[in-house]
Amino acid sequence: MSDDKIEELRALINAPTPQSDSAATQRSARFISTPQCYAGFDLFGLIEDGGPPLGLGGVENEVAPYPYVSLPQYDNATLDDRQQALVQAKLDNVFDYAKLRGAVVHGNVRCDDVQNAKDWRYRGGLEEQEYNFNVDDADADFVGVRLFEGTIAYLGKNFVAIVLSQNIAQKFLDLLAVVYSSVADNNFERISIEIIDPILLTFPNRKCNSVEELDFYPDFCPSHPEYDARIKQWPKAPYDNDFRSDDLVGWLMTAAPTPVFNYLKPFTDHMKNFPMTNDKFKRVPGFEADDLDQAMAEGRLFILDFKDFQEETVAARNWDNFGARLHAGIALFALPTNSNTLKTVAIQPTQHPIGNSFWDGIGWTLANIFGYGGNTQPPSKIVTPADNYWAWQMAKNAITTMTSMAAVVDHLSTHVYLGPIPVAYFRNIPNQHPLRALLDTHLMALVTNNHTGIFEVGAPLVGPDIVYNNPYNGLLTGAIQRLSGFSSVTFVNATVRRKDQYHFFEQSTPFDRMNDPSFAQIGDYPQHDDNRLMPIIKEWVDGYLRLYYHSDQDVTNDTELQAFLYETTHDGRVRGFPDEARSIEELVDIVSRIVYWMSVNHGFTSLASFMKLGALGFYRDHPIEPTHPYSERDWLNVCPPMNVGAGLFFFSRIFTDLPEDWHRSLGKYPKGQFKHDPNVYPLLDVFQSQLQSLDNEIRDKNADRRWAYDLRMPSTITVSPWN
Template sequence: MSENKIEELRKLLNVPEKGAEESASQQRSARFFNKPRCHDGYSPLAQLLQGGPEIGLGGDEKLTPGYPPVSLPQHDVVSNMQRADALKKAKKDNVFEYLELPGAVVHGNVLCDDVQNAKTWRHRGALDELEYNFGVDDASEDFAGVRLFEGTIAYVEKNFWTIVTSEGIAAKITKLLTVIYSGLVDSPETFSIEIMDPILVALPSRKCKNLQELDFYPTFCPTHPYYSDRIKQWPRAPYDRDHQSDDLLAWLVTAAPTPVFNYLKPFTEHQRNFPITNDHFRRVQGFELDDLDQAMSQGRLFILDYKDFHKETVANRNWDNFGARLHASIALFAIPQGSKQLKPIAIQPTQTPQKSGFWDDIGWFFLGIFGYGGNKNPPSKIITAGDNYWAWQMAKSSVTTMMSMAGVVDHLSTHVYLGPIPIAYFRNIPEFHPLRPLLDTHLMALVTNNHTGIFQVGADIGGTGNTYTNPFNGLLTGAIERLSGFSSETFVTSTLRRKNHYHFFEHSTPIDKYSDPVLAQIDDYPQHDDNGLMPIIREWVDGYLRLYYHSDYDVEKDTELQSFLYETNHYGQVKGFPSHARSIDKLVDIVSSIIYWMSVNHGFASLVSNMKIGSLGFYRDQPVDPNTPYSERDWLNVCPPMNVGAGLFFFSRIFTDLPEDWHRSLGKYPKGQFKHDPNVYPLLDVFQTSLKALDDEIREKNGRRRWAYDLRMPSTITVSPWN
């Protein structure tokens, strides 16, 4: 690229001249990476982009007065009038809304004080308060959160020459700036922009040419003085270098990216829509002398079947998504004789098997030319680990992309399912109640994040916009249409259907693999084996509640509590949530499950960040044939284009990673949260000590595993749905 072209880009981006003084907003701690980005900062892009946008995630916090002395309503003789006035106002401010998102209950007034006060980390004292909090300071006035754009800027810098020499790149950037300018001129009061659009428009939309281009993780210079602070906020998946390993696929189904659903089931009888045979079975190394039916009778076969997503995967296509599809795949796994390690055997990318016959073969031939199109039941052949290597890698991508999308659907569906709980909570539990110090932090940001993900259109550029907008164009729902094989409508429909599956107690009870002799055969099942959290949570809740509830009678006579439970059940329509409590033990169950749902069941691993296996689209319209001699180029073509991969990688950081271990993690409370009652601190110390011990136990276990699993680690589980 000529110097003139670089100067043209410099002017186009309105970049200050080299050596210009940094503004006050740029002179922050190096912890927030405002120094030159990648390598030593001497590349052309580092000179063009000094610092990037000052936008962070998770840094919002506020110093707030401490709680008043708390008590049950029947025992409050000091603040009863204030209490009554607060409840009267709360019931006006917090309302259940049934029409904005048909099929779900959302908060009808997200601008009210209760919601706005709950969207930030609110510490209630100086940093020398009694909370130990694992020695991590997240109440610092300097902390501005995780820098959202840094990964994308680092990627652009790493591939600078490839990107800027792409055809029409200056014109694409000019078009983006024109759209922004026109929007501001035409609608300055309501203008907003989807935060991925600059990436999707400015980066090339071609397929990646090699693995390096498909790798969107920053590679900062190790000699940089702040390298360790920078790189730890962009952790690579432990399996990043093993993305084509067959063992990885088997591991991923036992170390799921989301905690609630368990899609892997024992394969106990043949399925008409999945005609697996002994011939398929014996093509796989290690099973040449095995027998399919015998393995089934011995409980050594398992199936991963995404049939529940079939209607969504064949719904009306979004044709403006760079060609992404998703397939409701079926995959068979088996344990070899004399082993305890799960192995992948075969994959059928769709729910409809390809039939054998003259006309079927003709139809298959034309599918290979023209693709599936709008076929409502696209056929596919079974591909095994013993077939063409790249055909098998492509088949595995059909599974992992569906696994990734299922994780996103699961994640948002838990948000929607839990959404009515804080509405009833704010309506009925005033800050004088002992539940407030315990649960406020666990309910942090749920309402605002639900609203942003579903209703808020991208990032506001001008004005305030409407409180509620089209639910198919929120920060998450709108992004799905740009970054996946689902349309926004399909994604929302899938989310609402999924949230109806949940049961409050059933799905807050960890699954124990040892209760099923078939699952117990699998040597390491991290999703189940690592989950020792509910007993620890329950011990903490039990001790805390008994500070204030001295008998079952106290529970029954707590009118605020009973109203909260009743409204969550009847008005909030949270399936399985009890409408009342008559004992301390029952209340402990309820509150423990609330905390479990808001933290453990909110976990989300970083599979979707790994474009080699976890993108939200399978970029091929033609079926995969097990007998075709594909190449690595064919596999790269089913991976996302460069701009979509970068956009999805950047966007996924909003949902997955904490900036460091124990940052607002389970067990962490804001400074001063319990300073109104020193009796809480011995209980809190036991809680945090138990969590730390479990965390250490999982770390030790991960040290013996081929790939570490962190979804069940307390240090990386968020304390609430704040991200």
């Protein structure tokens, strides 16, 4: 890039010169803005100094404390006020059945109830008694994970390779023009985070030439004084150095990317569409002396079958998704004799095996020449570790890519499933009700995040404009359209379909794998073994509610509570949600499950960010031939192109990481949340202490594991679906 082009770049973004004392320089404590990280080449530092403050951290505002809380049947002082407030609440908060087919959404995100619930709000001062786990959620200088920072860091790390790409100078200017124009008016009441197109514009649309180019995690200068603070916000996957390990795929099944991801099942019968043979099984290293049927009889075989996604994977794709596909694959896992470590033994990338007839052979030959195209029954062969090394690596990518997409579908579908709960809640529970102080924080941002993620980017959250637009062009759904093997229509339909499979009680009842003889044989199953949160949540909720409900009659006579439960079930159509509570015990159970759904069941690991395995698209239209002499180049070709990989990586950070441990995590409440009732604080202290102890226990356990698993750690679980 010439000096003239650098000057043009500076002029375009109004960047300060190295000697400038401008406000942009003064306000910036941005990490990679110091020349020492680039050995004197400060262009990227200059860009960061003038960069837009786009990041995850959220806003914290002060509001008045809650009024004196009481049940409606005992409110003699403010009953008229709370009844009038509920009349208005029912006008403001409405169930809408038409915006997204098959889902119930909030029909008025501009109302005060929704607007007041979208930010972290402290009540009455920052000196209040809530323990903050040594993390200040009100830090004005903390803007969270800086997505733009990571983009520039990757550009700097691979500058030589990227700069050789065609028209790179113009592409980089296009990036800055798009990014800066999106925030130039400083109108932060408008959703204007456009991150995908700038990245796709900037980086070359070519396949990566090495594993290093697939590593989109920023590399910062370790000597920088803020290194520790910055690098911890870009945590690498614990398996980053071991992604080739065959054991990793099996571990991902026991350390699932979402809490509701339970696709692994015991393999108890042979499958017609998965013709695994004993010969194939015995060729797998470690199973030479084993027997397939004996392993099945002993409960040592497990199957991962994505048949539920078959229709989505063969549905019409969009034309601008850079060639990505997804395959509804099948994978077989096994425990060797005298071992409790799950091994990956076979993968069939699609649901349809190749047959033995003459015409099957002709079809296989044509598919290898021309690709699958629009074939709704794409054939494939079973691949094992005993086959060509790179064929096996490609097969693993095919199954982990589907694992990643299934997790994304799971995650967003919980948003859609839970969406009606705050509608019914705001309609029926006034500020004077004790549930408000307990549940407001757990419902924070659910409505606005559903609106932003599913509905059109750029649609205002306030003002007179149309509130809802195209549900297939939201921040998430629009990105899926560009970056994955699904169209946005396919993706949204998949989330709505998956949402209909949830049950309020079933998916919030922790699974005890030790009740199943097959699962009990697996040595470590962190998804289930680490999930000890429900009893802790239940103790906290029980203590809190008994401050206000002194008998079962108090529960049955609480008309506001009963209306909330009834509307959630019948108007919100939340499957499995109870339409009434008749005892304190029932109420504690219901409220505990609401907290569990909004926090524990909202977790999401970083697999979708791991482009070596977790990309949302598999970039190969042809079958994998187990014996073909593939090369690493062939494997790199199934990974996403550089610009798409970057887009997927940086975009997925919005959904997978807290800015740091204990930042608005489970157990955190804004300062002053319970100022109205000091009796809450001893209970809160116990709750937070138990969470801290569990978190420490899981950290100790992770230290002895091959790969750490943080999805069940309280410190990394969001207190609500705010991200």
